[in-house]
Amino acid sequence: MSMSGRFKAGMMMRRRGVLGAMAMAAVMAATGIGMVTASAPAGAAGLDTIQAMGVLRVAVPQDFPPFGSVGPDMAPRGYDIDMARLIGEALGVKTELVPVTSANRIPYLTTDKVDLVISSLGRNPEREAVIDFTDAYAPFYNGVFGPADLTVAGPADLAGHTIGVTRGAIEDLELTKVAPADVTIRRYEDNNGTIQAFLSGQVELVATGNVVAAAILERNPRTRPEPKFLIKNSPCYIGVAKGDTALVAKINEIIAAAKADGRLSTISETWLGAPLPADL
Numbered sequence: 001m002s003m004s005g006r007f008k009a010g011m012m013m014r015r016r017g018v019l020g021a022m023a024m025a026a027v028m029a030a031t032g033i034g035m036v037t038a039s040a041p042a043g044a045a046g047l048d049t050i051q052a053m054g055v056l057r058v059a060v061p062q063d064f065p066p067f068g069s070v071g072p073d074m075a076p077r078g079y080d081i082d083m084a085r086l087i088g089e090a091l092g093v094k095t096e097l098v099p100v101t102s103a104n105r106i107p108y109l110t111t112d113k114v115d116l117v118i119s120s121l122g123r124n125p126e127r128e129a130v131i132d133f134t135d136a137y138a139p140f141y142n143g144v145f146g147p148a149d150l151t152v153a154g155p156a157d158l159a160g161h162t163i164g165v166t167r168g169a170i171e172d173l174e175l176t177k178v179a180p181a182d183v184t185i186r187r188y189e190d191n192n193g194t195i196q197a198f199l200s201g202q203v204e205l206v207a208t209g210n211v212v213a214a215a216i217l218e219r220n221p222r223t224r225p226e227p228k229f230l231i232k233n234s235p236c237y238i239g240v241a242k243g244d245t246a247l248v249a250k251i252n253e254i255i256a257a258a259k260a261d262g263r264l265s266t267i268s269e270t271w272l273g274a275p276l277p278a279d280l
Contacts, residue, residue: 046115046240046241046244046246046247047244047246047247047250048246050091050093050115050247051091051092051093053093054093054094055093055094055095055096056084056087056088056091056093056094056095056096056115056116057096057098057113057114057115057116058084058087058088058095058096058097058098058114058115058116058117058118059098059099059100059105059108059109059113059114059116059117059118059119059239060076060078060080060081060084060097060098060099060100060118060119061078061080061099061100061101061102061105061119061120062076062099062100062101063101064078064119064120065078065211065215066078066079066211066214066215066218066271066272067079067080067119067120067138067211067236067271068080068081068119068120076097076099078271079120079138079267079268079270079271079272080118080119080120080138080236081097082267082270082271083118083137083138083238083264083267084097084116084118086254086258086263086264086267087116087118087251087254090254090257090258091250091254098113098114100114100117100119102119105117105119105121105239106127106130106131106239109131109239109240109241110130110131110241110242112241115240115241115247116238116239116240116247116251117131117238117239117240118137118238118239119239120138120140120236121133121236121237121238121239122140122234122235122236122237123237127239130242131239131240131241131242132239132240132241132242132243132244132245132248133237133238133239133240133248134237134238134240134248134251134252134255135237135252135255135256136235136236136237136280137235137236137237137238137255137264138235138236138268138272138280139210139235139236139268139272139274139276139277139280140209140210140211140233140234140235140236141209141210141230141231141232141233141234141235142169142170142171142174142207142208142209142210142230142231142232143171143207143208143209143210143227143228143229143230143231144158144163144175144205144206144207144227144228144229144231145205145206145207145208145213145216145225145226145227145228146204146205146206146225146226146228147204147223147224147225147226148224148226150204150205150228152205152228152229153228153229154229155178155179155180155229156180157228158179158180158183158205159180159182159183160182160183161183161184161204161205162183162184162186162202162203162204162205163175163179163183163184163185163186163203163204163205163206163207164185164186164187164188164194164197164198164202164203164205164206164207165185165186165187165188165194165206165207165208166187166188166189166190166191166193166194166208167187167188167189169208170232171207171208171209171231171232172187172207174231174232175207175231178231186202186203191208191212191215194206194208194212195212195215195216195219198216198221198223198225199216199219199221199223201223205228206225207231210227210272210274211272213225213227213272213273214271214272214273214274217273218273226274227274235280238251238255259276259280264276
């Protein structure tokens with residue numbers, strides 16, 4: 001095993017030892033006996049353990065820009081990376097980034113490989129059955145985008161215009177439901193085709209996700225796509241071990257402070273090209 005592998009293994013053993021000792025102490029204090037008769041919820045001592053160990057382990061994406069990817073210098077970068085570091089700094093601990101995929105990010109949390117999941121994670125009943133969520137920290141939505149000088153406040157305003165969309169995507173399905181009869185919808189086979197159609201002036205507007213709109217902005221086009229109206233909203237939340245109410249409350253406190261002082265909006269502007277929505 002490498003030096004870094006031995007270090008991580010040692011950290012894990014120490015963390016488990018702290019958790020075990022805290023659970024034992026809690027039972028003995030409550031019952032007055034020296035035998036553990038019940039176990040605490042998974043991660044219930046998370047906040048105390050994080051602060052005792054001085055390390056916050058965070059699951060982050062590695063192949064989903066602009067939320068998480070590897071930069072030219074091989075260092076992790078993105079919205080979720082900045083958010084993880086913001087929380088670590090607020091807690092006064094070291095932030096340990098753990099790369100994950102969409103498939104293993106929740107299992108990493110439920111098996112105590114990480115303390116938090118900050119990986120463009122949406123909230124739904126199935127996930128709520130196994131983990132808890134903080135307040136939303138990032139916007140993730142599908143909408144209609146277009147140039148600043150084009151006034152489009154809702155579906156009815158699309159009349160007479162040309163709009164591009166990726167064929168079969170959620171925004172294609174939702175746009176089709178609400179678009180007026182006299183709008184021209186041009187469908188492309190992938191996001192790159194939709195992006196190129198907007199950049200080349202083949203369409204006036206695009207219906208897409210805010211992540212794709214951010215990718216357009218990265219190309220510094222003469223016509224910048226600005227959000228016009230929302231099609232479907234699914235903001236990002238931070239995943240926390242089930243039952244860890246203290247950690248949820250602390251992270252919510254940090255999120256609220258970062259919203260209030262503008263730090264979170266700065267992260268949004270850096271990676272999504274737009275300020276944090278006021279209603280997030």
